[in-house]
Amino acid sequence: MTYVRDDESSGERLDRHWNELLQELRLAQTGTQILFAFLLGIAFQNQFHSADAFTHAVYAGTLVACALAAAFFLAPVALHRVLYGRGLRDRLVTVTDRLARGGMTLLLASMSGGVLIALDVVLPRPAAGAMVGGVLIVFLALWLALPAYVRHKGPEKPN
Template sequence: MIRYQREEEDSGEQLDRHWNELLQELRLAQTGTQILFAFLLSIAFQNQFHAADTFTHTVYAATLVASALAVALFLAPVSFHRIVYRQGLRDRLVIITDWLARAGLVFLVAAICGGVLIALDVVMSRTAAIVIDAAVLAWFVTFWLAIPAYVRATREPEPHD
């Protein structure tokens, strides 16, 4: 369950706050992911794309699927909420949709890196494109995972009354 609670909140208010915070985060992620997905769909219909090699087609397919999965995961909380609305399941809703959002971020990073690799592969050598793409992935891992994990691990313990 959720570990931290503000003193002035009861558990229902805390769940509402967590749900609203999650919705705000998802609004941002959904928009960018849907735009990326739409852009990726259009690539396959470009004449030059048909002449691309197997590597490009494979990266494209994996990127398109990762993008579709990210869209599905970012939209899943809406469906989940509709199905469990007024069932007294807000505690489960918040926990499960948190995991859906986290999984969506993983697929979003995969889709972004795939898109970067496809684009860079057109304008530079494949080796350079792969190296730069690995650096982009490292950048995401650093700012989306490593730094938050470090901050979380080194936070000061909260005083207990």
Template sequence: MADSPRYSRPGEEPGDRLDRQLNELLQELRLAQGGTQILFAFLLGIAFQTRFQEADTFIHTVYAATLIAAALSVGLFVAPVSFHRIIYRRQLRHRMLPIASRMAIAGLLLAVLAVAGGLLIALDVILPRTAAILTVAAILFWFGIFWFGIPAWVRRTSGGEE
């Protein structure tokens, strides 16, 4: 992807293109990282609430999966920064960018799961469990369409290369 002329601007040198692509990725990661870190911090505090400690096994399991998804998401959003730092000044951005992009996509997928889990924990308190699960399933579908489905459709129908 990073080496393809299709992703160049007119008159853009390969090094400039890599710098631009890295900056675009870092801007995207800053946005995703902040929200996921706030969600993760909020989730950490839930375990110490009396009402949560009295919750059933289902909610404890959802909580554990949600907390893990949030932690993994944070890790994937920070990983490109570590990656860049380790290969800094080695002329390897062309290899780093496609990998870092996949890390960001995986981080988004885990962030969606963490949001859904956090929502399920909250909705389970105010709705019957079946209604909470169905609501979260509908919201997951909604996220899937807007975060992944539409971008994949645009990519597939644009005639562009990978």
């Protein structure tokens, strides 16, 4: 349930939500772009060419997921440019929230794939897969379970 602060108009609330989303996206965009640059460089390493089909498939999926995550995180910029001054801030905030959630999902896939590629070099494949499973559990615990717990335990306050 969404609440409105007594001292805040609907427009001020939308502006505040928009600014909060932008701050979150700045962090996610930077990390995603660094990961993407790192992933692009892997394909040009001599050792990568001798990797097996599994590694190449994980790499391809990871690279595409990371590129899509960047697209999701950058889409609000283009959206804002097109919609600026049209009085559609409410839609912009809603769509940007959904884009950020989609980007986070793709970033999770990218991070997991990147960890798998790296661990597959230094560990036996089953151990690497198990460790990536552990990493996924930590991400899900921090990104989904912890916020759900805090939301459940804490008093509801206005957004």
